[in-house]
Every structure is written in structure tokens, then in C-alpha cells.
Amino acid sequence: MGIGMKTKREDIYTALDPRMKLILLILFTTATYISRSTWVLLWDYLLIVGLYLARHLWKGAWKTSILFGSFLVLELLISYIPHEGTKAALGLIIFFLERTSIFFVMGNWMATKLRISDFSTALQNMHFPKGAIITLAVVFRYLPTVSDEFRSIKNTMKLRGIGLNFKNIILHPIKTGEYAIVPLIIRSMKIADELAASAMTRGLDLETKRTSYREIRLKAKDFMAAGIIVVAVIGGIAVNSILQKGGI
Amino acid sequence: MIRIEDVSFRYSNSKDDALEHITLHIHRGEFVVLLGSSGCGKTTITRLINRLVPEFFEGELEGKIYIDGQDTSDMDIQDLAGIVGSVFQDPRSQFFATDTTAEIAFSCENVGLPREELCCRIERAANDLQITRLLERSIFELSSGEKQSIAIASVYALSPKILVLDEPSANLDSAATQHLMKILDSLKKQGYTIVISEHRVHYLKDIADRAILIENGKIKKEIRGEDFRNLSNKEANAMGLRSINLLSVSPRSVDYHTGENQIELKNISYYYGKSDEPLRNITFSADKGAVIGIIGNNGVGKSTLLEITCGLKKEMSGNFLINGKPVNPKIRNRDTFLVMQNSDYQLFTESVEKELYLGNTENELLREKGISLLKRMGLSNYLQQHPASLSGGQKQRLCIAVACMKNTDVICFDEPTSGLDYISMKNVSSLLHELSQEGKTLLVTSHDYEFLMSTCTHICYLNAGKVEDYFEVSRKTAPKIYQILFQKEEKR
Numbered sequence: 016m017g018i019g020m021k022t023k024r025e026d027i028y029t030a031l032d033p034r035m036k037l038i039l040l041i042l043f044t045t046a047t048y049i050s051r052s053t054w055v056l057l058w059d060y061l062l063i064v065g066l067y068l069a070r071h072l073w074k075g076a077w078k079t080s081i082l083f084g085s086f087l088v089l090e091l092l093i094s095y096i097p098h099e100g101t102k103a104a105l106g107l108i109i110f111f112l113e114r115t116s117i118f119f120v121m122g123n124w125m126a127t128k129l130r131i132s133d134f135s136t137a138l139q140n141m142h143f144p145k146g147a148i149i150t151l152a153v154v155f156r157y158l159p160t161v162s163d164e165f166r167s168i169k170n171t172m173k174l175r176g177i178g179l180n181f182k183n184i185i186l187h188p189i190k191t192g193e194y195a196i197v198p199l200i201i202r203s204m205k206i207a208d209e210l211a212a213s214a215m216t217r218g219l220d221l222e223t224k225r226t227s228y229r230e231i232r233l234k235a236k237d238f239m240a241a242g243i244i245v246v247a248v249i250g251g252i253a254v255n256s257i258l259q260k261g262g263i
Numbered sequence: 264m265i266r267i268e269d270v271s272f273r274y275s276n277s278k279d280d281a282l283e284h285i286t287l288h289i290h291r292g293e294f295v296v297l298l299g300s301s302g303c304g305k306t307t308i309t310r311l312i313n314r315l316v317p318e319f320f321e322g323e324l325e326g327k328i329y330i331d332g333q334d335t336s337d338m339d340i341q342d343l344a345g346i347v348g349s350v351f352q353d354p355r356s357q358f359f360a361t362d363t364t365a366e367i368a369f370s371c372e373n374v375g376l377p378r379e380e381l382c383c384r385i386e387r388a389a390n391d392l393q394i395t396r397l398l399e400r401s402i403f404e405l406s407s408g409e410k411q412s413i414a415i416a417s418v419y420a421l422s423p424k425i426l427v428l429d430e431p432s433a434n435l436d437s438a439a440t441q442h443l444m445k446i447l448d449s450l451k452k453q454g455y456t457i458v459i460s461e462h463r464v465h466y467l468k469d470i471a472d473r474a475i476l477i478e479n480g481k482i483k484k485e486i487r488g489e490d491f492r493n494l495s496n497k498e499a500n501a502m503g504l505r506s507i508n509l510l511s512v513s514p515r516s517v518d519y520h521t522g523e524n525q526i527e528l529k530n531i532s533y534y535y536g537k538s539d540e541p542l543r544n545i546t547f548s549a550d551k552g553a554v555i556g557i558i559g560n561n562g563v564g565k566s567t568l569l570e571i572t573c574g575l576k577k578e579m580s581g582n583f584l585i586n587g588k589p590v591n592p593k594i595r596n597r598d599t600f601l602v603m604q605n606s607d608y609q610l611f612t613e614s615v616e617k618e619l620y621l622g623n624t625e626n627e628l629l630r631e632k633g634i635s636l637l638k639r640m641g642l643s644n645y646l647q648q649h650p651a652s653l654s655g656g657q658k659q660r661l662c663i664a665v666a667c668m669k670n671t672d673v674i675c676f677d678e679p680t681s682g683l684d685y686i687s688m689k690n691v692s693s694l695l696h697e698l699s700q701e702g703k704t705l706l707v708t709s710h711d712y713e714f715l716m717s718t719c720t721h722i723c724y725l726n727a728g729k730v731e732d733y734f735e736v737s738r739k740t741a742p743k744i745y746q747i748l749f750q751k752e753e754k755r
Contacts, residue, residue: 132372159403170573170575174573174575198609209356215318215341217417226381227368
């Protein structure tokens with residue numbers, strides 16, 4: 016058995032073509048903005064958790080459920096606020112949080128175990144511009160390490176008495192946010208630079224057509240799987256609007 | 264093979280020349296080591312060869328560089344991809360793939376080799392470098408040494424003619440460094456032209472054909488292979504290089520005995536996840552002024568032990584005592600400090616001065632203390648500068664200053680000397696001596712034999728989750744330390 020012919024267990028779960036994953040990412044991010052309904056949101060949340068489960072990413076599914084669950088609970092609580100102005104303001108914030116978080120959650124879903132070389136090959140086959148491919152490759156390569164980097168930052172904040180805890184977030188929200196984000200940005204810029212330098216010396220920028228040691232081809236099952244999810248998402252929006260017109 | 268003709272270079276964001284009139288000819292199959300202290304320009308020379316200078320790191324370049332007979336001035340970095348293979352300092356930031364096989368394939372894929380050819384090349388690279396056991400693994404599971412082997416395999420797969428390595432041992436432990444030496448030796452025997460920039464040179468002394476000492480952007484001296492091998496530690500240190508004969512490094516002579524107990528760990532155990540080895544019944548105590556070097560294999564839990572000490576991780580069982588009193592992690596958060604390997608995570612504000620007072624309520628007394636601390640760390644001229652614009656060593660010293668501001672009695676250091684040249688290492692070492700003389704207790708994880716010898720009072724050897732050995736550093740125990748640090752190679 017030669018290299019590249021091996022199909023490992025995890026390959027079955029990651030088998031969906033990276034292009035299809037990208038489409039799903041865009042689909043989910045936009046779909047929840049098209050419809051304002053919480054029911055559509057709930058439906059999309061369920062689908063996303065389902066996507067995590069389908070790839071056997073148990074931990075991711077669990078975290079995502081908790082995140083989504085707490086958003087929905089918050090929304091419910093906000094609806095009981097008697098003061099109309101506060102209710103509207105908080106409602107707006109939660110509305111955006113609920114929806115923008117989808118981008119990050121789907122980004123994480125896509126980045127987990129993503130084979131970046133497959134992804135670049137796939138994008139090149141789609142005639143994506145070179146610059147965009149390199150940028151995306153660096154971003155997706157960097158994403159899985161962010162949580163590690165962030166852990167180190169959180170640790171130091173604790174030791175320096177500016178910990179990322181409830182008290183500090185409430186009393187000094189802006190300062191605390193700044194302390195958490197500044198080192199992360201400085202670190203990210205540095206790593207992105209080093210990664211890009213390494214990529215250049217290894218010819219990622221070459222005009223020649225990229226090959227892959229694994230076969231990258233859109234198969235019928237990729238279209239099928241992605242198709243089902245697209246239908247489910249759009250169907251969700253459609254059903255919801257029909258029901259609302261029907262006065263339910 | 265490589266001809267650098269009268270090259271001067273200045274980075275576009277800098278006022279000073281990084282290189283001045285460098286002329287250097289390297290023959291086919293030659294193994295050349297570029298020596299010199301941090302910031303001397305040796306990295307810039309490696310970048311001339313792979314053309315990251317001036318294409319990626321922009322600036323003013325004069326002179327000509329010929330690679331394999333071709334003038335590179337009208338070539339791109341990627342045109343050289345098939346000729347020059349580059350390996351960088353930090354294996355974490357040179358990987359693109361998330362699994363090893365894809366990583367090895369990466370360069371070949373970019374060049375567009377057909378699939379069958381690709382698979383053959385991956386297999387050959389893995390066989391030749393004896394890393395078949397690493398294939399099809401997740402990059403994140405590998406140790407630094409294994410990552411560096413993969414990085415070399417990846418450029419090797421493309422079979423370039425020249426290999427350029429920029430401080431490849433900076434993040435490796437002693438055993439992994441020995442392994443790197445073996446790989447480089449076999450590449451040399453296959454006829455590769457190898458250029459490597461380093462200040463930790465003990466592992467290169469037997470394979471180098473020529474060493475070139477760079478100082479302030481100029482070639483100071485060329486050293487022939489045999490003279491390089493016979494270099495004494497004193498001569499090497501004078502050039503800013505790490506000692507060449509590690510066994511003749513002598514232990515620190517400063518007396519510290521205070522007899523007052525500062526910290527005590529009683530049966531501390533910690534277990535988390537599958538990736539870390541658990542720590543079991545860690546028991547030891549340290550006096551005021553003791554400097555404890557924590558050594559052991561990668562992944563044995565050295566850093567975890569530091570994090571427990573600082574209260575960042577909570578022990579599952581056991582007691583942690585400071586000054587005879589059991590303290591919980593929250594109090595340890597307050598009463599200890601951890602200087603991490605990478606200072607970027609530890610600096611939060613927009614100026615050196617503000618950094619010092621962060622988390623402390625400012626008052627006159629504190630100000631005075633801060634100013635004297637900065638003076639001691641050689642940072643008084645940088646008061647208003649942004650911490651991110653400091654050099655690596657300066658950032659580290661700023662972190663130590665922050666630790667002193669916090670006025671804690673226990674300070675932990677995670678790999679404080681990885682990638683440091685001799686002078687910086689000595690600076691860190693003497694700073695630690697000073698802290699220890701003030702009665703602070705220091706816990707230091709390290710692989711750096713020379714640093715451990717010249718800094719620590721005690722060694723705590725972790726193996727299989729336990730304290731395997733705990734002893735004082737002296738002339739007598741030196742061979743033991745050496746043996747622990749280098750033994751793993753034989754086991755492999």
C-alpha cells in the first residue's frame with residue numbers, strides 16, 4: 016500500500032470536499048441574516064450541531080451546543096424585560112451575537128482537521144487568485160493554534176492581577192478586552208509573517224499547477240451531502256415564512 | 264555553488280546596515296556554519312541565499328548573489344524553491360499542513376510533481392531520514408525535535424541542491440539536537456551543500472568544513488574545520504558562542520545557603536487529558552535562594568509543574584506550602600510569577616513604563632523601584648517604547664522586571680534560554696543569581712546544559728511523572744546531569 020492510498024478512519028469523516036465546506040460556511044453565515052426569525056435560527060443551530068456530530072467532533076458539538084443554548088436562553092430572558100428601550104437595545108446586541116457567532120463556529124468546524132494542502136489545491140482548481148489562496152491557507156493554519164495562544168495570555172493575565180474574570184470584565188470591560196487582544200494580535204502578526212516566509216521559500220506562490228498526493232476531486236457524494244444541507248437551510252427559511260403568512 | 268559578491272544590505276525599517284560588504288564563496292558539498300551573536304547578520308546571510316532578502320524582507324541591497332551559477336537578482340523566491348531548501352528556527356511557524364505526510368508533500372505539490380512521483384518522494388524522504396514512524400500523524404502531537412525532522416524531510420523531498428538552516432536547534436532539547444546532527448551528517452555525505460546559522464555549536468563541531476564568524480554585519484574571521492573542532496570554550500565564548508566542550512563547563516560558584524525553607528511540595532499529583540503524562544506524588548522542598556533546574560523529557564510535565572506552582576493549574580491531590588503554610592492556587596496566583604518562553608504573551612501595554620505599573624497601584628515608592636529595576640535590566644533608555652518593538656532578550660528582561668515589581672518570593676522560568684547566544688544566556692544566568700541572592704526561590708525548566716550548570720543550585724529530574732532524582736549541582740554531579748540530558752538519544 017503506497018502513501019496517499021491509505022484511508023484512515025478520520026478520512027471518512029473529513030471526506031467532504033473543502034470547497035463544499037466553504038460553501039456551507041458562507042451559506043450558514045448569510046442564511047441567518049436573511050431571516051429574522053428565531054425559529055430559523057434554532058433550525059440552523061441544530062443543523063450546525065448535526066454537522067459537528069456527523070464528523071464525530073464530539074467536543075466541538077458539545078461546546079457549540081452550550082454556546083448556542085446560552086444565546087437562546089439570553090434571548091428568552093431579554094424578552095421578559097419590562098423596559099422597552101433596554102429590551103430593544105439588548106435584543107439588538109443578542110441578535111447580532113447569535114448570528115455573527117455562526118461564522119466563527121462554522122470556521123472552526125471547517126478548520127478542524129482541515130488538510131490545508133487539499134484546500135489550496137481545491138481553490139486553485141477553482142481558479143482562485145494566488146494571493147487569496149495564500150491568505151486563506153495562513154488563516155486556516157493559524158486558527159487551530161489560537162486557543163493555545165490565548166490560554167498562555169489568560170494565564171499571564173491571572174498572574175498579573177488583571178485576570179479575565181467576571182469582576183474585571185464588569186468593572187473594566189474595555190481595558191480587560193484590550194489586554195486580552197493586544198498580545199494576541201502582535202503574536203498573530205508575527206506568526207503570519209513567519210508562515211508566509213516559509214510558504215514562499217517552499218513555492219506556494221509558483222505559477223505552476225499545484226498537484227496533490229491525495230486525490231482531490233468533487234465526487235457525487237460531495238454534491239449530495241452539500242445539496243441536502245443547502246435544501247435543509249433554505250427549506251427552513253421557506254417553511255418559516257409560509258407558516259408566518261399563514262398566521263401561526 | 265553559492266557566490267555572494269560584495270553584498271551590503273539594509274532592512275527598510277532600520278537605520279543601520281545589516282550586512283556590509285560581504286563576500287563569501289561556498290563550494291558544492293561544503294558544510295558551512297555561520298557563527299555570531301544575536302543580531303550580527305548571520306540570519307540575513309541565510310536569507311540572501313533563499314532570497315527572502317530582499318524579496319520578502321525588503322530593503323536596500325547592493326552587490327550580487329549567484330546560486331548554482333545563476334544571478335539571482337531577477338529571480339523570485341519561488342524560482343529558487345527547487346534549488347534551495349530552507350529550514351527555520353521555530354518549527355511551529357513553518358508548517359502548513361496539519362498532518363505530517365501532507366507537510367512533507369507540500370513543497371513537491373507546489374512545484375506540481377505528478378501524484379505517483381509525489382508518493383515515491385515522500386516514501387524516500389521518510390526512509391532516508393528514518394522517520395517513517397512519524398508519517399500520517401497530526402502535527403500537533405509531535406515534539407519539537409520531531410517537527411524539525413519533518414521540516415527537513417519536507418525540503419529534502421524536493422531534493423534541492425542547497426540546504427539553508429537558520430538556528431534549527433533553538434527549540435530542541437539535547438537529544439533532539441544530537442539527532443539533528445545525525446541527519447545533517449547523512450545529508451552532507453549525500454553531497455548536499457549546507458549552510459547553517461547557529462550559536463549553539465557543540466553538535467556541529469565534527470561535521471563542519473568551515474565556520475565563518477560574523478560580527479556587526481561583517482565577516483570577522485574564517486575558521487577552518489579542524490581549528491573549529493579544536494576551539495576551546497574560552498575562545499568560543501569570547502566570540503559570543505556557546506561552549507563547545509560541554510563537559511568542561513564548571514558549575515556556579517556562588518554560595519546561596521540560607522537554610523530557610525521557602526516552598527514545599529507534598530505529594531502533588533496532577534492528571535489531565537491523554538496528551539500529558541500525569542504527575543504523581545511530586546515531593547520536594549526548596550530553601551530561600553535556591554535555583555531549581557527542572558529537567559526531563561519533553562512532555563513529562565515540566566511546564567505543568569510550573570503552572571501548578573503558579574496556581575494556574577490546580578493539583579488533584581497533595582499540598583503546596585509556601586513559608587510553611589499550605590496555600591491554594593488563588594494565593595499562588597498572587598504570590599508567584601511565571602516568565603514564559605515566549606514573552607509576546609506577557610506584555611500588554613503600550614510602553615515599557617506602563618508595563619511595569621500594570622496591576623500595581625502606582626505610588627512614589629513603586630516608581631523608584633521601577634526605575635532602579637529598569638536600570639538593572641538595561642532598559643532605562645526604552646521607557647516610552649512599545650514593548651513589541653523590543654528585541655527578544657529585552658522583552659524577557661522586561662518580564663523579569665515585572666516579576667520583581669510584583670515582589671513575589673517564587674518566580675518560575677519556562678525555558679528562559681532557548682535560542683539565546685552566549686552573552687544573553689550569561690546575562691539571564693547572572694540575573695537569576697541576583698534574584699536568588701535576594702532570597703527568591705526560582706524554578707527553571709531547561710534543556711540547556713551550560714545554562715543549568717552555571718545557574719542552578721539543585722536539579723530536579725522528572726521521569727515518568729515522578730521525581731526520579733533530586734540533587735545539588737556540583738562538580739561531582741555534573742556528569743550525572745550531562746548523562747540525563749543526553750541519554751535519551753541512546754534509548755531511541
